[in-house]
Amino acid sequence: MKLTIDILRQKDSASAPYRQKIEYDALPDDTVATLLHQLNAEENLKDVEGNPVGQIHWQCSCLQKKCGACAMRINGVPALACDTKLNTCKRGQLVLEPLKKFPTVRDLIVDRSLMMDNLIAIHNWLEQAAHHTGKAAELCYDASRCLQCGCCLEVCPNFMPGGDFYGAAAFVPAARILSQLEKDHPQALADCYQKNIYSGCGKSLSCHHICPAGIDVEQKLSNANAAAVWKRFFK
Numbered sequence: 001m002k003l004t005i006d007i008l009r010q011k012d013s014a015s016a017p018y019r020q021k022i023e024y025d026a027l028p029d030d031t032v033a034t035l036l037h038q039l040n041a042e043e044n045l046k047d048v049e050g051n052p053v054g055q056i057h058w059q060c061s062c063l064q065k066k067c068g069a070c071a072m073r074i075n076g077v078p079a080l081a082c083d084t085k086l087n088t089c090k091r092g093q094l095v096l097e098p099l100k101k102f103p104t105v106r107d108l109i110v111d112r113s114l115m116m117d118n119l120i121a122i123h124n125w126l127e128q129a130a131h132h133t134g135k136a137a138e139l140c141y142d143a144s145r146c147l148q149c150g151c152c153l154e155v156c157p158n159f160m161p162g163g164d165f166y167g168a169a170a171f172v173p174a175a176r177i178l179s180q181l182e183k184d185h186p187q188a189l190a191d192c193y194q195k196n197i198y199s200g201c202g203k204s205l206s207c208h209h210i211c212p213a214g215i216d217v218e219q220k221l222s223n224a225n226a227a228a229v230w231k232r233f234f235k
């Protein structure tokens, strides 16, 4: 298939972004990740204006939908490059852009350390032995599949970088800890949950529909809300 690939590029975090268009013959069953590998392996690749195309910088690791590193905006929608086939492109157009809610490092690479900072800020860790019941084990297993890819934050109308609301990338891992310690969850996590998650979430659930890991995000939100907020009212 003939593709017109439009990439939003940026030399480094301080430079201005620019667009580069490339025409390329690709296989429809290939993924965006395969295409990026192929483009970078081409010698003397030129854009539509005849300018040389330098290495396109992007991140990947597993190429199996397991690490979240390759998240980017693909035709305007946040998704994993290793999980998006070229046959989903309409009219042969493929627009690749970095995630917009994180600072761009170079081309399609963004700095997502904010997500880890937020997990640290809400004290999202275990400090005692956890006891699984059958139901909690299932929920924890699903929550532990979070890739920290950031796609949920990209579509969340309430998440702004540096703001007080931390979004699904925080409440999904928090649901895991809160469910593991259902009877005696850490006070610091419950307090931060109320401030940084519960009070800022508009329940629009765009995060549920976009999650590339297919996590039942809505279930994690309602379980974490129940453990960190509602049970406290009825204690």
Ligand code: SF4
Residues within 6 Å of the ligand: 068, 145, 146, 147, 148, 149, 150, 151, 152, 153, 168, 169, 172, 210, 211, 212, 213, 214, 215, 217
């Ligand atoms: S909840 Fe889903 S979309 Fe959000 S960071 Fe985790 S895996 Fe990515």
Ligand code: SF4
Residues within 6 Å of the ligand: 155, 156, 157, 158, 159, 167, 168, 200, 201, 202, 203, 204, 205, 206, 207, 208
């Ligand atoms: S439910 Fe809506 S407001 Fe809450 S985290 Fe998901 S997208 Fe954001």
Ligand code: FES
Residues within 6 Å of the ligand: 059, 060, 061, 062, 063, 064, 065, 066, 067, 068, 069, 070, 071, 080, 081, 082, 083
């Ligand atoms: S490279 Fe790991 S999820 Fe795509």
